[in-house]
Amino acid sequence: MIRIEAIIKPERVAHVSDALVNAGCQGFFYHNVTGQGRQRGVEVFVGRGGQMASRSSVPKTIITTIVADEMQAKVIDAIVGAARSAEGGEIGDGKIFVSPVSDAIRVSDGQHGGDAI
Numbered sequence: 001m002i003r004i005e006a007i008i009k010p011e012r013v014a015h016v017s018d019a020l021v022n023a024g025c026q027g028f029f030y031h032n033v034t035g036q037g038r039q040r041g042v043e044v045f046v047g048r049g050g051q052m053a054s055r056s057s058v059p060k061t062i063i064t065t066i067v068a069d070e071m072q073a074k075v076i077d078a079i080v081g082a083a084r085s086a087e088g089g090e091i092g093d094g095k096i097f098v099s100p101v102s103d104a105i106r107v108s109d110g111q112h113g114g115d116a117i
Contacts (some may be wrong), residue, residue, distance in 0.1 A: 001101040001114060003066050004075055007033075008083040008094040010061045019082035020065065023074050027117070028065035035060060037095065060094070066101055066117050 008016055013030060020028055036057045067075055076096055083094050106116040 001066055001104060001117065002069055002072055003064065003099045003101050004072070004079070005097045005099075006063045006079045006083065006094060007035075007037075007060050007096075008063065008079075009092065010059050012083045012094075013061050013063070015082040016063055016079055019078040020063070020075065023078035024071065025065050025067060025075055025078070028063055030061050030063040032059060032061050034058065037092075058092070066104060068114055068117075072098065 006016065010032060017028070017030075034057045063079070065075065076098070079096060085093050103112055104114075104116040105112055
C-alpha cells in the first residue's frame with residue numbers, strides 16, 4: 001500500500017476528486033491549508049485605495065489517499081491531469097508526495113492491510 005498526498009489549488013478540488021473516482025480510487029480526504037512553496041506568495045489588493053500587498057503564503061488543499069501499489073501510476077496520472085493548469089502547467093499547480101504504508105487497520109472489524117482500505 002502507498003499513501004499519496006497531493007497539494008493542489010483549492011479551485012481544482014472538484015476536478016481532482018472526480019478524476020480520483022474515475023481512476024477507481026475508493027476513498028480519499030482533503031483539508032485546506034496555507035503555505036509557501038516555489039510560488040513565493042501572491043500580490044493582493046488591500047484597503048480602499050487599491051494598494052497592493054504581498055502575501056507570503058497562499059491557500060492550498062491537500063488531498064490524501066491510501067491505495068494498493070498497483071494503482072499508484074493511475075492515481076498519480078489522474079491527479080496530475082486534473083490539477084494541472086489549462087495552459088500546460090505553471091508554478092503553483094501543486095506537488096505530489098508518495099510514501100509507503102506498512103499497515104492499515106479498519107476500526108469497525110479489525111481487518112488489516114489491503115482488506116482494510
